[in-house]
Amino acid sequence: MKAVLGDTVIAEAPEDELIKIEGNWYFPPASVKSEFLEKSPTPYTCPWKGECQYFSVKDGDQLLQDRAWSYPTPYPSAFDRVGKDFSDYVAFWKEVQVTE
Template sequence: MKAVLNGVVIAEAPQADLLKIEGNWYFPPASVNADLLVASPTQYTCSWKGECQYFNIKDGETLLQDRAFSYPTPPPASFDRVGQDYSNYVAFWKEIQVSE
């Protein structure tokens, strides 16, 4: 599967390597082009996934605010709910097209 913004692939991995959590596809960290992500100061804490790290995405010279997110240190109890450790997996929002 691929996460694409305006023809640029931000992440790519076989679907078997991704996780679907609450309707969002999460890509393994190694499959994401980290050069296109910039850590955002936006803060959010999920009641069961813990503290979220948002990222802005580079689209040429523009930064798209909070279009990617990850849980760097989710509580181990949440691994049972998801089925595995999903630390640092990255999901995308808004304009990012995720498809096969």
């Protein structure tokens, strides 16, 4: 699976290494090209996953606000709900397309 913005692959990993949560594919941290992400100050806490870290995605000279996110330290109960540890896995939104 790949997370692609335009012609740029931002993350890539075999599907069996990804985790699908609430319809979103989460990529393992090592599969994400961090040079395309910039931490965002946008605050959010999911009631069952915990505190979220948003990232803006670099698209050339443009910065697409809050188009990626992860949960650095999810609530322990979330691991039971998801079935595995998804700490620091990254999901993408809007212009970033996840494809096979």
